[in-house]
Amino acid sequence: MLKRKMFRDIKNNFSQFVTIFLMVMIGVMAYSGIEAYMTGMTKTADKFYSENNLQDLNAMGMFSHEDLEEVKKINHVKNAELKLSITALTDEDKTLLLNCIETNKISKFYVLDGEKFDGDKSGVWLDNFYAGENEIKVGDTILVKYEGMELKEKVRGLINVPDHLYDVRDESELYPDRKEFGFAYMSVNELDEGYRIFNSMMVDVDSKDNVDSVKNDIEDNIENAKAIVKAEDTSSYVAYQGEIDEGKTYVGVFSGIFLFIAMLSVVTTMTRVVKKQRTQIGTLKALGFGNGKILFHYIGYGIWISIFAAVTGLILGYFFIGNVFMNLQMEFFEIPNGRPEMAVKSYVVAVAVVLVVTLITYITGRSILKENPAETLRTKIPSVKGNVINITRKGLFKKMSFESVWNIRDMLRNKVRTFMGLAGVVGCCMLIVCALGMLDSMNFFVRLQFETIYNFDYKLNLKEDITSDEVKGLEDKYGNHTSQSIGIEIKNNDGIREANNILVTDAKGYIRFVDRKNEVIKDPKDDGVFVTFKLAETKGYELGDTITWHIYGDKNYYTSKIIGFNKDPQNQNVTMTRKYLESLGLEYKPDALYTNTDLSETKEIEKVEVIQDIDNLKEGMEGMLSMMKTMLVMIIGIAVLLGGIIIYNLGILSYTEKQYQFSTLKVLGFKDSKIKKIFIKQNNWIAIISVIIGMPLGFYLTDWLFKTAIEEHYDFGAFIETRTFVISALGTIFVSYLVSKFLARKIRNIDMVTSLKGNE
Amino acid sequence: MNGFIELKNVKKTYVVGEQQFNALDGVDLSIDKGEFVVVLGPSGAGKSTLLNLLGGMDKATSGSIMIGDKDIAKYNDKQLTDYRADDVGFIFQFYNIMPTLTVEENVNLIKDVTDTTKDAKEVLDSVGLLKHANKFPQELSGGEQQRVSIARAIMKSPKLLLCDEPTGALDSDTGVGVLKLLKKQSSAGETVIIVTHNALIAEIADRVIKIKNGKVVSNETNDNPKNVDEVKW
Numbered sequence: 002m003l004k005r006k007m008f009r010d011i012k013n014n015f016s017q018f019v020t021i022f023l024m025v026m027i028g029v030m031a032y033s034g035i036e037a038y039m040t041g042m043t044k045t046a047d048k049f050y051s052e053n054n055l056q057d058l059n060a061m062g063m064f065s066h067e068d069l070e071e072v073k074k075i076n077h078v079k080n081a082e083l084k085l086s087i088t089a090l091t092d093e094d095k096t097l098l099l100n101c102i103e104t105n106k107i108s109k110f111y112v113l114d115g116e117k118f119d120g121d122k123s124g125v126w127l128d129n130f131y132a133g134e135n136e137i138k139v140g141d142t143i144l145v146k147y148e149g150m151e152l153k154e155k156v157r158g159l160i161n162v163p164d165h166l167y168d169v170r171d172e173s174e175l176y177p178d179r180k181e182f183g184f185a186y187m188s189v190n191e192l193d194e195g196y197r198i199f200n201s202m203m204v205d206v207d208s209k210d211n212v213d214s215v216k217n218d219i220e221d222n223i224e225n226a227k228a229i230v231k232a233e234d235t236s237s238y239v240a241y242q243g244e245i246d247e248g249k250t251y252v253g254v255f256s257g258i259f260l261f262i263a264m265l266s267v268v269t270t271m272t273r274v275v276k277k278q279r280t281q282i283g284t285l286k287a288l289g290f291g292n293g294k295i296l297f298h299y300i301g302y303g304i305w306i307s308i309f310a311a312v313t314g315l316i317l318g319y320f321f322i323g324n325v326f327m328n329l330q331m332e333f334f335e336i337p338n339g340r341p342e343m344a345v346k347s348y349v350v351a352v353a354v355v356l357v358v359t360l361i362t363y364i365t366g367r368s369i370l371k372e373n374p375a376e377t378l379r380t381k382i383p384s385v386k387g388n389v390i391n392i393t394r395k396g397l398f399k400k401m402s403f404e405s406v407w408n409i410r411d412m413l414r415n416k417v418r419t420f421m422g423l424a425g426v427v428g429c430c431m432l433i434v435c436a437l438g439m440l441d442s443m444n445f446f447v448r449l450q451f452e453t454i455y456n457f458d459y460k461l462n463l464k465e466d467i468t469s470d471e472v473k474g475l476e477d478k479y480g481n482h483t484s485q486s487i488g489i490e491i492k493n494n495d496g497i498r499e500a501n502n503i504l505v506t507d508a509k510g511y512i513r514f515v516d517r518k519n520e521v522i523k524d525p526k527d528d529g530v531f532v533t534f535k536l537a538e539t540k541g542y543e544l545g546d547t548i549t550w551h552i553y554g555d556k557n558y559y560t561s562k563i564i565g566f567n568k569d570p571q572n573q574n575v576t577m578t579r580k581y582l583e584s585l586g587l588e589y590k591p592d593a594l595y596t597n598t599d600l601s602e603t604k605e606i607e608k609v610e611v612i613q614d615i616d617n618l619k620e621g622m623e624g625m626l627s628m629m630k631t632m633l634v635m636i637i638g639i640a641v642l643l644g645g646i647i648i649y650n651l652g653i654l655s656y657t658e659k660q661y662q663f664s665t666l667k668v669l670g671f672k673d674s675k676i677k678k679i680f681i682k683q684n685n686w687i688a689i690i691s692v693i694i695g696m697p698l699g700f701y702l703t704d705w706l707f708k709t710a711i712e713e714h715y716d717f718g719a720f721i722e723t724r725t726f727v728i729s730a731l732g733t734i735f736v737s738y739l740v741s742k743f744l745a746r747k748i749r750n751i752d753m754v755t756s757l758k759g760n761e
Numbered sequence: 762m763n764g765f766i767e768l769k770n771v772k773k774t775y776v777v778g779e780q781q782f783n784a785l786d787g788v789d790l791s792i793d794k795g796e797f798v799v800v801l802g803p804s805g806a807g808k809s810t811l812l813n814l815l816g817g818m819d820k821a822t823s824g825s826i827m828i829g830d831k832d833i834a835k836y837n838d839k840q841l842t843d844y845r846a847d848d849v850g851f852i853f854q855f856y857n858i859m860p861t862l863t864v865e866e867n868v869n870l871i872k873d874v875t876d877t878t879k880d881a882k883e884v885l886d887s888v889g890l891l892k893h894a895n896k897f898p899q900e901l902s903g904g905e906q907q908r909v910s911i912a913r914a915i916m917k918s919p920k921l922l923l924c925d926e927p928t929g930a931l932d933s934d935t936g937v938g939v940l941k942l943l944k945k946q947s948s949a950g951e952t953v954i955i956v957t958h959n960a961l962i963a964e965i966a967d968r969v970i971k972i973k974n975g976k977v978v979s980n981e982t983n984d985n986p987k988n989v990d991e992v993k994w
Contacts, residue, residue, distance in 0.1 A: 002862065002866055002869055002870045002872070002873055003870075003873065005861075005862060005866060006859055006861050006862050006866075009861030009862070010861050012861075013860075013861060280857065281857075281859060283857075284853075284857040284858075284859070286818070286842070286845070287816065287818055287845060287851045287857070288845065288846070288851070288870065288871065288874060288913070289842060289843070289844075289845035289846020289847065289849070289874040289875060290842070290846070290873070290874050291839075291842050291846075291874075292838070292842070294873075294874075373813075373818060373819045373820065374813075374818040374819070374845075375809075375810075375813035375818040375819040376819075378818075378853070378857070
């Protein structure tokens with residue numbers, strides 16, 4: 002019989018149980034969805050790296066077959082392969098990173114269409130994304146141009162490769178432009194004898210534990226190895242891993258907050274639902290029902306709803322959020338079989354949510370059952386300290402309208418309900434500010450990067466073999482604003498070396514230094530090095546400290562004094578002037594030239610590998626922002642939905658609890674409009690207070706997210722436009738008002754007799 | 762004294778802040794099996810407290826409450842629950858029936874706590890509610906709801922039927938109908954105790970107990986109880 006009672010109680014309080022269902026479902030959906038996406042990202046990459054044998058080390062230099070054999074003999078080396086990587090152009094002047102190999106046992110292709118690699122066959126295996134963007138199919142022929150050599154190659158396969166998940170032309174590009182830049186592989190036999198040289202070697206080590214020792218052995222024994230980079234330090238790996246690391250913080254923050262505020266409301270509602278049944282609990286006790294039986298009955302109210310909601314949340318999280326987020330990433334990273342994967346943690350959270358709901362029902366039920374049946378049968382008046390209510394009889398309060406004083410007293414009498422409502426709306430407002438603020442901040446940093454720090458229209462990436470005379474010739478034509486990027490290792494006090502790079506600038510105002518306040522540093526000094534703020538914070542560098550470093554391929558170490566800090570949103574590195582580099586006795590060999598000359602019609606310049614248009618770089622960044630936007634819109638959508646549900650739920654709770662008082666007011670002759678005003682006023686107050694608290698919290702959350710969640714090489718902070726605060730505040734208040742208005746319609750239909758009788 | 766119900770020096774003290782308040786202050790009582798008892802007294806006299814103690818809904822601070830040969834004042838919570846389930850039927854002023862169960866289901870609820878061979882439909886028939894068996898409480902009048910409460914109470918054939926202002930929310934005619942049902946139960950051997958403000962009901966009682974300030978001020982048998990039909994208020 003009690004089961005029937007339960008189902009009918011649920012039916013009679015349908016709105017409340019639906020909101021409980023929705024809040025649990027949204028909380029679990031947000032958590033499990035983002036977790037499924039993160040786990041999917043990790044597992045997809047792990048599988049691809051392991052099945053397709055991503056190299057453990059990548060050695061750069063000029064290698065012969067003898068070097069290859071020497072490396073293979075090194076202890077713990079499983080295998081090694083030679084590769085020639087060159088930047089070639091197609092007949093449409095698109096850039097192709099062309100890799101010429103002999104065998105394909107390391108970083109094996111995942112062939113999406115076409116045939117497997119065969120060193121004896123002609124033709125190319127082409128980047129699947131690039132092929133898609135340029136509508137190239139297996140069997141088509143493409144033209145590849147390099148150093149005056151032209152190769153017509155048939156496309157043998159469309160591929161993904163584990164060390165090409167993410168490829169950009171150079172570090173100033175933030176978003177891969179798949180239409181203009183791609184990678185291709187072919188057999189080295191396709192090249193003329195004279196070109197069959199190798200500038201990199203991929204090394205497969207037997208165990209992760211031995212990677213460092215093999216790296217040291219190669220450095221010590223292979224003279225041609227100029228730089229050796231671990232797979233974990235390559236841009237493709239770092240970009241993908243960065244996305245996972247960022248996501249992990251989102252899991253902890255966004256989904257955690259969603260879950261937390263949802264649970265706050267669920268707990269409040271369940272407590273209220275059980276407390277509302279107080280007299281019925283008393284009656285059941287009076288009839289001789291045991292405490293265990295009554296408790297079990299009430300636990301049923303929460304447990305079934307929360308189990309159903311948690312399971313729905315898990316399913317929707319996986320199929321909706323997990324899939325959408327994963328698909329977005331799979332448009333960005335070139336990796337096969339990307340799919341979300343349900344994390345064990347999500348099941349644990351779902352079970353925990355059910356347990357919390359059950360526990361709270363149990364605790365509430367138990368607290369009522371502790372009283373004797375005679376007490377339980379009496380209606381409990383909310384306890385409120387006299388002096389708190391007394392305040393509302395004095396001073397300013399005396400001048401307030403009836404509805405204001407009534408609402409203040411009601412909020413003081415129902416502090417928990419008020420607090421939970423506030424907490425829920427604060428949480429949602431905070432998330433909306435944060436999500437919109439992230440977009441603002443990203444836009445701000447695009448401007449900082451491409452308008453303040455970069456002060457040029459075109460960047461020319463110079464070819465490696467360019468001579469100083471040829472540089473001079475280009476400088477005469479396009480201006481002498483140049484820079485050089487040098488791969489280095491910084492040695493810390495414990496002797497551990499970490500990969501980094503130095504930007505040597507002779508750009509004369511075309512690349513500018515900015516300080517903490519994003520203002521340009523005028524006339525940077527040249528008796529030491531500048532270190533980016535974030536790198537300094539991470540490594541604990543102070544002004545006047547020294548750093549010890551060496552250039553890849555050069556065993557000499559240099560010690561430089563830190564003479565300043567600069568902010569760089571994209572790269573955390575060391576910067577020095579050409580004058581300082583030369584003062585160390587090192588030769589300045591520029592690899593980039595910056596110019597404001599109009600090159601919109603120029604496709605190719607001799608000895609220039611790539612012409613980068615700043616507008617294209619900006620567009621690339623905007624591409625990345627648009628991907629972020631989709632994710633953030635979903636987060637905003639969930640925040641608004643959850644906020645709306647919490648406000649609705651709060652409204653239902655307060656409406657149900659005040660129905661008797663509203664009936665009395667009606668009996669006394671109050672007009673419906675006046676009663677509605679009383680009801681809406683309280684919810685409006687809660688929304689306004691929540692907005693005041695939620696906005697600064699949203700700012701701090703955004704700032705914290707950017708400072709901690711984002712990849713190590715980025716340095717972003719919160720920069721939120723006033724407009725965003727206004728939109729978030731008005732949005733929250735509007736949703737609250739709308740929901741209150743909707744609920745207030747019920748006042749018109751209050752049946753005075755029934756509700757007054759019901760209260761007895 | 763050798764009644765079915767024996768109360769000896771029963772006290773019930775409530776502590777509010779630093780103040781103590783004796784709701785019952787040394788009550789001695791004896792009630793025979795099958796008696797129809799009316800407890801009268803003004804508000805705050807201790808009538809409901811007495812009823813709560815008799816029904817095992819509250820515990821006495823001191824004294825003994827013998828029901829048959831058992832002192833329920835010494836019962837723990839578990840024993841009190843069993844006592845309420847098996848021996849006591851309650852009828853409340855505001856009925857306290859489950860709003861989400863139908864009339865028949867409310868009566869059958871008793872089967873969840875005690876073994877009874879009674880048929881809910883027969884019981885409902887006996888209180889004149891068979892035609893309303895499938896209705897929800899809110900579809901019934903106050904008198905009908907009180908009859909549901911009576912049907913639920915007598916479903917278990919309680920030894921003791923305790924009624925807290927059973928006619929308090931009803932008009933005279935409806936109240937008389939309820940009293941008739943209670944009287945019928947008493948005639949069948951159940952002990953019925955009614956607490957009320959309404960002195961007129963005392964005229965139909967076998968025994969009238971008056972309480973004031975937590976003390977029994979009179980306990981008299983009524984040798985010539987009136988017929989229920991003769992009562993009106």
